[in-house]
Amino acid sequence: MIFGKHATLAVLRAQNAPQKVNKIFLQHGLHNDAMTEVVQIARQQHLVIQDAPKTKLDDLADNGNHQGIVLTVTPFAYTELSDLLQLLQNKQELPFFVILDNLNDPHNFGSILRTADAVGVNGIIIPKRRSVGVTSVVAKTSTGAIEHLPIVRVTNLVQTIKELKERGIWIFGTDMQGTDYQKWNAKGAVALVIGNEGKGLSPLVKKQVDQMLTIPMVGHVQSLNASVAAGVLLYQALRSRSTN
Template sequence: MPKKPNHKRTGKGGLHTNKPQARKPQESGEAVESEEMVYGRNPVLETLKSDRDVNKLFVQDGLEGGKISSILSEAKKRKVQLSFVPKSKLDTLSDGGNHQGLVLATSPVNYASIDELFELAEKKNEQPFFLLLDGIEDPHNLGSILRTADASGVHGVILPKRRAVGLTSTVAKASAGAIEHVLVARVTNMATTIDELKDRGLWIFGTDMKGKDYRHWDVSSPVGLVIGNEGKGISRLVKDKVDETLSIPMVGHVQSLNAGVASGLLMYEVYRKRHAL
């Protein structure tokens, strides 16, 4: 572990027995937008299987196949209204996205609270592992990161409210439905949130070319991993808050990795060390 900083970390598994003051409404339990259209076969199926309220399923005329049958069966089970429409209608509803013949009208996605992320880790009897995304702007990157977060057992993802992509339909499509299974919190100030996480027991790590080789990373304690913006990396204010930086060794000519690839490597490093063969 890095040299212990001045801030205090207490409580079982990094949790306080007394919860801090609730966050303001705009930072948790907040709807993304007034209406949401989910499109693509996997995202639609996973949304139908989730607890999210769904209103209507638009299906392309003449569409058939095993996956389609499963989706229609799930929709009928939930008593969702079906509407068979031409492809041009779906093109409009998905704003030209790759809808694969299906668009689902749903209630907005809600963000989780920081407390809910801790509660999930506690429910699983695991040390908390959160991913903090400091300014990810590409919705495909965010979707890919959420997909890996779901696969690798991350307890929650934290996004800044400003200057970053939120949970959009494009993100849902890119996540292949993982958006329905990963808790995502959105906060006003990432640096302040890091201070709160430290007070609740987390060690915060960031990525930097001059950091420690990630293969020597100790993940046995509660962990928060910061991934920076695709072009600028981690902001200065956030970098000043991390306990230690990690580097991914590279022997090629390009000395940087896509944010989704870098976060995937590090998420699975936590999984590998916490779930030994």
């Protein structure tokens, strides 16, 4: 399920929308600019539209904030790491990845996707187990970023990081003890690892990190929400990668 106006419009504007969207449910009696645009695009692409009561949409969206629009779509298509690396090589782009180490909160995942897209990250890597995958909540929170960012799901995160290092990609992690993030030189081929909301980086992943980054804190709380920390670090990366 995809729900909410921003996530819906991002899906409908994608080139593969006719192959991806099964049906569009619109809340009966609700009219606004977003719904008008959804109807226009759907008719152009000959997609199935169905009026439905709010209770039906509430059920489909698991009581999420659907804003009167719910899509049923084909399962999310994850990208193979080898395909993503080959694509970047063909485009002569240096990898700029975010690796999520057992992130569990779909809202954090969606927020990180949104920020990653904004700063030019060209791939997200997540583990298959003990980690949130792409869900309806992730799609809505990302406000459509999942339509533009390749997401790779791997069996063994440690082995994947080793493979990335063998390909010349520098791995950066976050920790209470490390280099001030403002000194981070993020030029070149890099990957930033964001850890679990409560436990941070897992010990085996931490061993593979080339450099630890820390965000100085002067208040009483000595940790940041995962998506907030990712946002701070990713914009430092953008600043670093944008300067000569």
